[in-house]
Amino acid sequence: MSEPAHSRLDLPAGYRVGEWTLTGRIGAGSWGVVYAAESADGTQAAVKFLPTHLLPPGQRASMEQLVRREVRFSLETDHPHVVSTREVLTVRDPGRPEIDGVTALVMDRAEHSLQELLAARRSSGEGPPALPEAARVLAGAGAGLAHIHGRGWVHGDLKPGNVLLAPDGEVWLGDFGLTVELDGTHAYVPPLGSLDHVPPEWWSEREGGRSTVRPTADIWAFGVLAHQVLTGGLHPFPGSTARARALGAQAYARGGAPLRLDNTIPDGWRELIADCLRPDHASRAALDAAALAERTRELENSCAADARSGRYEGPAAGRFLGARVPAGRRTPGRGRRRLSIVAAAVTVPVVAAAVSVALLLADEEEGASPGGGPGAASAQSGALPADSDVPRDLRPVIEDAARQCAEEEVTPAFLAAMLKAESGFDADARRPESNEYGIAMWTPSVFKGWAKDGDKDGDKSYMSPPDAIAAMSNFVCWLDQKYKKEGMDEDLPGLMAAGYRTSSRTVLQAGGVPERVRPHVQRVERYLEEYTR
Numbered sequence: 191m192s193e194p195a196h197s198r199l200d201l202p203a204g205y206r207v208g209e210w211t212l213t214g215r216i217g218a219g220s221w222g223v224v225y226a227a228e229s230a231d232g233t234q235a236a237v238k239f240l241p242t243h244l245l246p247p248g249q250r251a252s253m254e255q256l257v258r259r260e261v262r263f264s265l266e267t268d269h270p271h272v273v274s275t276r277e278v279l280t281v282r283d284p285g286r287p288e289i290d291g292v293t294a295l296v297m298d299r300a301e302h303s304l305q306e307l308l309a310a311r312r313s314s315g316e317g318p319p320a321l322p323e324a325a326r327v328l329a330g331a332g333a334g335l336a337h338i339h340g341r342g343w344v345h346g347d348l349k350p351g352n353v354l355l356a357p358d359g360e361v362w363l364g365d366f367g368l369t370v371e372l373d374g375t376h377a378y379v380p381p382l383g384s385l386d387h388v389p390p391e392w393w394s395e396r397e398g399g400r401s402t403v404r405p406t407a408d409i410w411a412f413g414v415l416a417h418q419v420l421t422g423g424l425h426p427f428p429g430s431t432a433r434a435r436a437l438g439a440q441a442y443a444r445g446g447a448p449l450r451l452d453n454t455i456p457d458g459w460r461e462l463i464a465d466c467l468r469p470d471h472a473s474r475a476a477l478d479a480a481a482l483a484e485r486t487r488e489l490e491n492s493c494a495a496d497a498r499s500g501r502y503e504g505p506a507a508g509r510f511l512g513a514r515v516p517a518g519r520r521t522p523g524r525g526r527r528r529l530s531i532v533a534a535a536v537t538v539p540v541v542a543a544a545v546s547v548a549l550l551l552a553d554e555e556e557g558a559s560p561g562g563g564p565g566a567a568s569a570q571s572g573a574l575p576a577d578s579d580v581p582r583d584l585r586p587v588i589e590d591a592a593r594q595c596a597e598e599e600v601t602p603a604f605l606a607a608m609l610k611a612e613s614g615f616d617a618d619a620r621r622p623e624s625n626e627y628g629i630a631m632w633t634p635s636v637f638k639g640w641a642k643d644g645d646k647d648g649d650k651s652y653m654s655p656p657d658a659i660a661a662m663s664n665f666v667c668w669l670d671q672k673y674k675k676e677g678m679d680e681d682l683p684g685l686m687a688a689g690y691r692t693s694s695r696t697v698l699q700a701g702g703v704p705e706r707v708r709p710h711v712q713r714v715e716r717y718l719e720e721y722t723r
C-alpha cells in the first residue's frame with residue numbers, strides 16, 4: 191500500500207509546536223498534513239506540516255519550490271476571504287527525524303471545507319443549498335479570488351476542497367500550494383491540481399512536464415465551482431469520473447458539444463457561469479476576477495433582496511448548509527493576524543488525552559452524472575434498507591464513515607457489504623494465523639496507516655468498530671481514487687474489495703480482481719446488491 195509518505199506522518203495529540211498543542215489530525219493533501227491545534231489561551235488553529243524530506247528524491251526539489259511558494263503567498267496575503275496564516279515555524283525535534291526541520295504553517299482554523307459540506311448534503315439526500323446562502327459563499331470566494339489576482343497571483347487549485355468555511359460561516363480561500371506569481375501574463379507550474387477544475391486548454395499546453403497557468407484558469411475553475419455549489423455538487427460536464435468530465439470539457443472547447451448547464455440554476459448565475467466557462471483562454475479573458483467578484487456580489491445582493499421580500503421560493507435561507515456534517519473543528523472566530531516570519535519552534539511531545547476528529551477528504555469527484563438531482567443523490571448515497579441484517583447500532587457508524595468519503599462508490603451499502611464479507615459484523619472477529627482482527631479485519635500494522643478515531647475517545651483501535659470502520663472508509667476511499675487515476679473506472683466496488691484484501695499494487699498489477707480473491711469479491715458484490723435494494 192503506497193500512500194504518499196507524508197500522509198503517514200503521525201503526530202500524537204498533545205504534541206507541541208511552538209505555543210501550539212496538537213489536538214487531532216484533520217487530513218492530508220497532496221504534500222501536507224493538517225492538524226487541529228490550540229494555544230494555552232484556547233485559540234484554535236490548523237497547523238499544516240509540509241514534510242518534503244519524506245518525498246522520493248526525484249520529487250523533492252519541485253515540492254520544496256511549491257512549499258516555498260505556499261509559505262511566501264500565505265505570509266504576503268491578508269484578506270477577509272483568504273485563510274489567515276498566523277505564523278510559519280520550523281519544527282526542531284531531533285528525536286523525531288520524520289518531523290525535524292519540517293515547515294509548519296499555523297493558520298486560522300476553518301470548520302469545514304465546501305467539499306465536505308456538499309458531500310454531506312449529497313449523502314444525506316438533501317438538494318442544493320438555499321440560493322441566498324450559496325450566493326453568499328460564491329460572493330466570498332469571488333472576493334478572495336479578486337484579491338489574489340489583484341496582487342498578481344493565480345490560485346491554481348480553486349475547487350470546493352479549497353474553499354473553507356469558518357465556524358461563523360465566513361468564507362476563506364485556502365491551500366496555496368499551487369499558487370503562482372505571474373511572470374507577465376502567465377506562469378508555469380508542475381502539472382498538479384484537480385482534473386475537475388483545470389480549463390480545457392491545460393491539456394494541450396503542457397510542455398516538458400510543466401503547464402501554463404493564467405488567471406483565466408482560475409476563472410474557469412470558479413465557473414465549475416459555482417455550478418457545483420448551486421446544484422449541490424453537479425459538475426457542468428457529464429461523466430462519472432473526473433477523466434470523463436475532462437474529456438467532455440475538451441470536446442466542448444473544440445466545438446464538438448454545446449455547454450449544457452443545469453437548468454435549475456437561475457438566469458443571472460447561468461450567464462456568469464457561461465462566461466467563466468468560455469471555451470478558450472482568449473474569450474474567457476473578457477471576464478477578470480475583479481469583474482467576476484462584482485457580479486457575484488450583485489447576484490448575492492439580489493438573492494438576499496428576493497429572500498427579504500418573499501420573492502425567493504426555494505429552500506429556507508440560513509447557514510449553507512443545513513447539511514449534517516461530522517462534528518468537530520469548531521473554533522472561536524477569525525483570529526487576529528500575527529507573526530509573519532519563519533521562526534524556529536521548540537517542540538515538546540506531551541502525551542495528552544485528545545479530541546481527534548479526522549475529516550478525510552480527498553480530491554474531488556463531486557460531479558455526478560447528468561440528471562442527478564436530489565433524488566439521484568440519495569440513491570447514490572446507498573442508504574441501507576431498513577429490513578437488512580446490518581446491526582442497528584452499526585448503521586449510524588457505517589453511514590458516518592461513508593460520509594467521510596466524497597467518492598460516489600463509497601456508500602453505506604458498500605461499507606456494510608465489506609464488513610459482512612470480512613467478519614460477518616463480528617466486533618471480536620480474529621484470524622491470528624493471518625494477523626487480522628476486529629470487525630473490519632485489520633492487520634494492526636496496516637491499520638496504523640489509515641487509523642481514524644471514529645468513536646472520538648482520543649484513541650484509535652482496530653478493535654473498536656467505529657475506529658475500524660472509519661479507517662476502512664478512509665482506505666477504500668483512497669483505493670477508489672487511485673484506481674480512477676489509473677484509468678480503472680469499471681467495477682470499482684470489486685476493485686476496492688480486492689485491494690482491501692490484498693493491496694492496491696496487487697490489483698493494479700493484475701489489471702483487475704486477482705484470481706485468488708475472486709470468491710471474496712463476489713461475496714462483497716452479492717451483499718452490495720442486497721443492501722442496494
Ligand SMILES: Nc1ncnc2c1ncn2[C@@H]1O[C@H](COP(=O)(O)OP(=O)(O)OP(=O)(O)O)[C@@H](O)[C@H]1O
Pocket residue numbers: 216217218219220221222223224236238273297298299300301302303347351352354364365367519549550551552553
Ligand atoms: N485552515 C484550515 N482549517 C481547517 N482545515 C483545514 C485548513 N486548511 C486545510 N484544512 C483541511 O486539511 C485537509 C488537508 O488540506 P490540504 O490543503 O493539505 O490539502 P487538500 O486541499 O485536501 O488537497 P490538495 O493539497 O491535494 O489540494 C483538508 O481536509 C482541508 O480541508
